Amino acid sequence: MISKKNKNVNTSIRLLTKLMLIFTAIILFQLAAMSVYAESEMKYLGTIDKDKTTIYSANSKGQVVGSYITNGTEVRAFLWEKGVFKDLGTLGGTYTKAYAMNDKDQVVGVSKTKENKYHAFLWENGVMKDMGTLGGNDVEPTAINNKGQVVGVSETKENEYHAFLWEKGVMKDLGTLGGNYTKATAINDKGQVIGYLFTKDAKERHAFLWENGAMKDLGTLGSCSLGTDINEKGQIVGFSDTKKDNKWHIILWEDGVTKDLITLENSTSHSGINYIYDDNIYVRINENGMVLAYESWRETVLWKEGAVKKIDFGVITSAFDVNPYDVNDDGGIIGVLEGKNASTSAFIWKDTKPFTVQTMIPTNQDIGKTERELTVKVNGSEVVFPDAKPYIDKSSNRTLIPIRFVSEKLGAQVTWDGSLKVIGIKKEDIDIKMKIGDSFAVVNGEEIQLDVPAVITSGRTSVPLRFISEVLEAKVEWEPENMTVSILAMVTKFDEKLLTELKSIYNSYMESYKTGDIESAKGYVSERYYAIVKNYLLATGETKMPENQLLSDIKDIEGAIRCGVFENGPTIGIVYKKPSKAEDKITFVFLRFVKEDSGWKYDYTLVEDRYGYNETDKFTAKDITGDMLDGKVITDVPAINNVEIPKSYLSIGFHNSCFVSVSINNEEPVIGAYLGLIMDGLKKGENTVDILIIPDDKDNNPSLPEIEIYYLDESNAKKVVYSNKGVEKTGNTSQTFIVKP
Structure with a gap:
């Protein structure tokens, strides 16, 4: 079960691409047909058209349950399908x-009775049945299996909270193991129940697992x-804190063995019985052993047989909160899109590529069986091990590396005390001591548990890669297709002359762009950035960019001091820090530059505000996500010049709140609202243009907006190939046009 809670988001990204992406994202998942992407597909299941809804769960059939407010204050349960x-x-x-x-179309929840008491209910075939409580006045059913058995937690007569199992009209107390609290969270069709408990000393x-009348x-x-969760094979999943870090780890309990599958890098764990939102993670x-892990508003990952894939829902996050709830046996993720400025919709998302991409080093995958050697790269440069x-250590399935070569690449100094068999690693204010054979390391005087001890192999000290990299504030990614471990860290030694040149490029871009004319800044920006701005101006009919965009960028960088440099192949990121005690925040400004044939160019700006003034706050590699520093020049938007067939553009007039999907020659549709869109070039001869109008909930029979399709000739003149201006608009929601350039 997941309920929405207030978000504390301290990051703001002011990047020009948002001007187009926010609009294009809104409709992307309003389509009733399948939208196909390079690595995934999203199927829209329909819009949940009630206001003030709270979603609690969605199952493998795409059914959604929750509550909504009616008559002003009354809270009512609903089922949507x-x-x-x-x-x-x-x-x-x-x-x-x-x-x-x-x-089986059975729903469980909680309801007030006529006596104003809270009771659990079972709803089926249009009838709501009272399941009662364990004697108290508080109850929460959490799951129901396909045999109609229900589990949850209920207050008892003694004012304790115990897990319960309800079947055939009887609610059974599953008891405790000495503590005063247990909660059941899932049940499979075999009647195996899982959940969590407080220990007898109330500290953990x-x-x-409850089965055959006994709790374990x-x-x-x-x-x-x-x-x-638990499947029919008895595989149990959940999450746990660890002694080695303050992150939540996704766990698989199988055949009496506890396996650490995934580290949720953006999470912060809590120890003991400290209160946590257990539905935030x-x-x-599923029945094939695929694991879905989702931490509210932060990250979604899939795990299968040791392979880990971090799910990127792309531009939809600009317009929607994406809430995954289940993974079906085909590997499809079922969830709900809660629109920030639009309706709530259900969806099924699925990978279309083989499940091989991983975003972190494998933890339980026995890739040590392979004869291929591992490659290690630091900031895009391969590390040579002489x-x-x-x-891969087969006993722990952890990657071990000869520490000296990687540590020195990360800017750390390495020492060795042969008499004590202790290796020392020091980088700025980080001091690490590791003794051969010990199961822990000492970091700045504090003992940190290791998954596997440091060992000596071929005369070199080898240590767990993930531990040493993360302690040194690096980011680690695993690329299984080429057996490569990539480490990204702040650069400690850099070319000051180059950084001065990059700052000069940025200043020249700012100065030349004050007029809002992208042509004046063309020599200082990347082809990607130029194409984005140019396409936006052409599509909207504007001649200059909004003044507030530039003024905002200038304000953010003024008074900031450089605090870090990241480098990855032809990409460099420079980080500036701007403390503001008066505003109780630290602002980090990240500028990205890419190296093109004509030299270094400005490409991207990220502005991150962290509230709660802390002058020692850092910007580390772990703050770099997505394509911020991916080591290659990004070309996700086509360049304007040097195309054999002219680009075509679509101009859409404003029409209420409808959205428009356009496909040329049955290619992947381009989606948008209110503004123009860049299209792939028209081919020579006839072209079929399919236009689908998607209304909002209040306009079920929209007329077509004004539509114009055009391209630019060699002299940059506008050539219209289709226009419905002056033509009577119909009430149809889709039309097909034949155009000839």
């Missing part, structure tokens, strides 16, 4: 919420773990 919104009624009171459903929170403590990697497993090589 394929565009049909169904109110589930009440147990006599004015409050109901639906929390979960199975694949552990996952549990599944333990933890630290002091806090939760079980969240959502972990599901004798001992990096390898």
Whole structure:
């Protein structure tokens, strides 16, 4: 179950591409047909058309349950499927919420009774059945299997909270293991129940498995773990803190063994029984052993047989909050898009490429069986190992590396005390000591647990790569297709002359662009940046960029001091820091430059505001996400010049709140609202243009907006190939036109 909570987002990205992406994102998932991308596909299941809805769960059939507000204040449970919104009624009171459903159209939730008490309910075939409580006045059903067995947590007569199992009209107390709290979170069709409990000393929170009348403590990697799902094979998934870091780790319990699958890099864990939103992290497993892990508003990952893929939902995040809820047996992610400025919609998302891409070093994948050597790169440059090589330790499935060569590439100094067999690594204010054979390292005087001890191989000291890289504030990514580990870290030694040149390029761009004319800045910006701005101006009919965009960029960089440099192949990022005690924030400005045939060019700006003034705050490699520093020149927007067939452009007149999808010659549609769009070039001869108009909920029969398709000839003159201006608009929602350039 996941409920939306207030977000504390301290990052703002002011990049020109948003001007186009925000608009194009809005419609991308309003299509009733499949939209296909390079690595994934998204199927739109329909719009949930009730206002003030809260989504709690979505199942593998794409059904959605939750609550909505009616009559001003009354909270009512609903079931939504394929565009049909169904109110589930009440147990006599004015409050109901639906929390979960199975694949048999049975829904469970909580409702107030006529006596104003909270009872669990089971809804099926249009009837709501009272399931009661364990004697108290508080209850939360959390899951129902396909046999109609329900689990959850309920207050008891003794004012404790215990996990329960309800079946055939009877609610059974599953008890505790000495503590005063247990909560069941999932049940499979075999009747195996999982959840979490408080230990007897009330100091720790552990996952549990209940079967055949007995509860078993599944333990933890630290002091806090939760079980969240179980499949029919008895594979259990959940999450846990660890003793080695302050991140949540996704866990698989199988055959009595606890496996650490994934580290949620953007998370912050809590120890013991400290209160956490246990639905802020959502972990599901399908019958094929594929694991979906989702941390609210931060990251979504899939795990399968040791391979890990971080899911990028792309530009939709500009317009939607993406909430995955389940993963079906085909590997499809079922979830809900909650529009920031649009409706709420259900979706199924699926990979279309083989499941091989990983975004972190494997943890439980036995790739040590391969004879291929591992390659290690630091900031795009391959590390040469003259004798001992990096390898996968088969007992722990961790990557170990000869430490000296990588540490020195990361700007650290390495020492060795042969008498004590202790290796020392120091970088600025970070001091690490590791003794051969010890299961822990000492970082700035504090013991940190290791997955595998440091060892000596071929006369070299080898240590766990992920540990040493992350302690040195680096970012580690695993590329299984070429057996390469890529490490990104702040550069400690750099060419000051080059950095001065880059800053000069940025200043020249700013100065020449004050007029808003991109042509005057063309010599200082990348082809990608120029194409984005040029296309935007052509599509909107504007001649200059908005003045506030430039003024905002100037304001952000004024008074900032350089605090870091990142380098990755033909890409360099320079970070500036601007503290403001008066505004209680630290502002980091990230400028990206790319090297093209004609030299270095400005390409991108990221501005990140961190509130809660802390002068020692840092910007590290872990803050670099997506394509901020991906080591290649980005060409996601076509250049204006040097094309054999002229580019075509679509101009769409304003029309209420409808969105428009346009496809030329049955190619992938271009989506947008209100403004013009750049298209692929028209071919010679006839071209078929399909236009689909998507109305909002309030305009179910929209007329076509004014449409114009045109291209620019060699002299940059506008040549119109189709226009419906002056033509009577029809009420149809789609039309096909034949145009000849």
